[in-house]
Amino acid sequence: MTIPRRQALKAIASLALLAMTAAPAAGARPPSLTEAAGTYRVAGSSVIHFTVPQAGGGSGLAGDFGKFSGRFRIDGNNIEQSSVEFTLYPESVRSRERRIENFLRSSAVFDTANFKTITFRSTIVRQTGPDTATVEGTLTARGKSRKERFEVTLTDWNRRSIAFTIRGSIRRAPYGMDVGTPIYSNVVQFDMKIRGQRR
Amino acid sequence: MLRNSRSEFGSATIVLHWTIAALILGLTLIGFVMRRTDIDPALQFSLYQWHKSFGFTALGLATLRTAWWLVERSPAPPPGLGALEHIAARMAHGALIVLALAVPLAGWAVASASTLDIPSFYFNAVVIPHLPLAKSEASEAFWAFVHALLGYVTLGLVAIHAAAALYHHFIRRDAVLVRMLGFGTRSHHLRTPDAEENDDPIVERK
Numbered sequence: 357m358t359i360p361r362r363q364a365l366k367a368i369a370s371l372a373l374l375a376m377t378a379a380p381a382a383g384a385r386p387p388s389l390t391e392a393a394g395t396y397r398v399a400g401s402s403v404i405h406f407t408v409p410q411a412g413g414g415s416g417l418a419g420d421f422g423k424f425s426g427r428f429r430i431d432g433n434n435i436e437q438s439s440v441e442f443t444l445y446p447e448s449v450r451s452r453e454r455r456i457e458n459f460l461r462s463s464a465v466f467d468t469a470n471f472k473t474i475t476f477r478s479t480i481v482r483q484t485g486p487d488t489a490t491v492e493g494t495l496t497a498r499g500k501s502r503k504e505r506f507e508v509t510l511t512d513w514n515r516r517s518i519a520f521t522i523r524g525s526i527r528r529a530p531y532g533m534d535v536g537t538p539i540y541s542n543v544v545q546f547d548m549k550i551r552g553q554r555r
Numbered sequence: 556m557l558r559n560s561r562s563e564f565g566s567a568t569i570v571l572h573w574t575i576a577a578l579i580l581g582l583t584l585i586g587f588v589m590r591r592t593d594i595d596p597a598l599q600f601s602l603y604q605w606h607k608s609f610g611f612t613a614l615g616l617a618t619l620r621t622a623w624w625l626v627e628r629s630p631a632p633p634p635g636l637g638a639l640e641h642i643a644a645r646m647a648h649g650a651l652i653v654l655a656l657a658v659p660l661a662g663w664a665v666a667s668a669s670t671l672d673i674p675s676f677y678f679n680a681v682v683i684p685h686l687p688l689a690k691s692e693a694s695e696a697f698w699a700f701v702h703a704l705l706g707y708v709t710l711g712l713v714a715i716h717a718a719a720a721l722y723h724h725f726i727r728r729d730a731v732l733v734r735m736l737g738f739g740t741r742s743h744h745l746r747t748p749d750a751e752e753n754d755d756p757i758v759e760r761k
Contacts (some may be wrong), residue, residue: 411674412674412676415672452670453670455671463595463596464597538676539674539676539679
């Protein structure tokens with residue numbers, strides 16, 4: 357079946373218009389704190405990506421977590437009072453092949469049979485720039501809790517949602533996940549794209 | 556003496572022989588353990604890496620052994636060895652020399668072709684590059700099969716080789732095993748072959 361050319365052009369034009377109106381209102385200006393204040397739920401479209409560099413360069417080991425949940429609150433009066441709670445389910449880890457996924461789930465790494473979740477609870481949020489902040493908190497994995505810090509950059513926002521990239525370098529050995537070092541770095545690079553839907 | 560003589564092995568041959576022998580047996584043992592399905596996954600990962608590091612060591616020493624075997628004379632066979640026995644021994648030794656190279660090379664191919672792409676970090680000191688092989692499940696499986704098959708053949712030949720050495724020592728009572736152990740006959744080669752009949756080791760050690 358062929359679509360008449362004129363009709364196709366019309367469809368493309370209306371799609372473009374739709375895209376323009378749906379574009380976030382963020383623009384160049386980050387939202388004011390009062391504008392952004394509120395409670396958000398971490399959307400399923402968020403991406404939790406990690407990389408473990410390997411000896412001799414190369415791509416290293418990379419993966420994503422498919423299942424997670426979380427919420428955060430941006431305090432309109434005092435950003436330091438803002439908070440994040442995040443849970444991820446290591447069973448949902450995805451990598452480039454099944455053998456790697458199974459190894460990550462095994463007792464050597466996440467030990468998902470005994471530890472179903474990895475959690476993060478913030479203790480303090482510090483604004484470091486007009487659209488950047490650091491979030492400090494307690495990361496709990498394999499029953500061990502440690503203070504960790506993530507760098508947050510605002511990337512997008514509108515009245516209903518807000519998006520950040522969040523980066524952090526986590527040493528895995530203290531959580532009992534030192535398997536494979538030093539072939540694979542002890543430091544895991546987290547690169548997350550978190551979208552929050554206003555509740 | 557570093558070099559082989561007409562009747563004896565020099566220390567270079569002896570040290571290479573026994574080091575490679577120990578590596579072959581150790582690597583086979585690690586190979587069996589690491590392939591077990593009920594093994595702890597962290598231990599399994601470590602064993603694979605040890606297997607690779609010792610395997611590369613075996614490859615390096617086997618290369619030296621081959622070069623030495625090619626340039627150095629071999630001591631004469633013990634007296635009374637039949638022509639057929641001599642040919643069989645030469646073939647077995649040649650096969651062991653070739654297999655000591657082929658098995659680790661095939662192992663290197665497994666690590667290189669594996670889609671897991673785990674670096675070979677030699678004793679956590681130097682990254683040994685992969686061989687230029689296409690990475691695919693099929694290629695990895697093929698080389699793993701070749702590596703295992705050659706490994707089993709080597710193990711079989713080692714058993715025959717060891718049995719032959721014991722046969723020489725206990726049944727034929729000749730110097731075949733003793734001269735590879737590097738003691739017992741050392742005093743002999745300090746003398747001319749003519750003087751061997753009158754040898755007295757006790758006097759010799761003084």
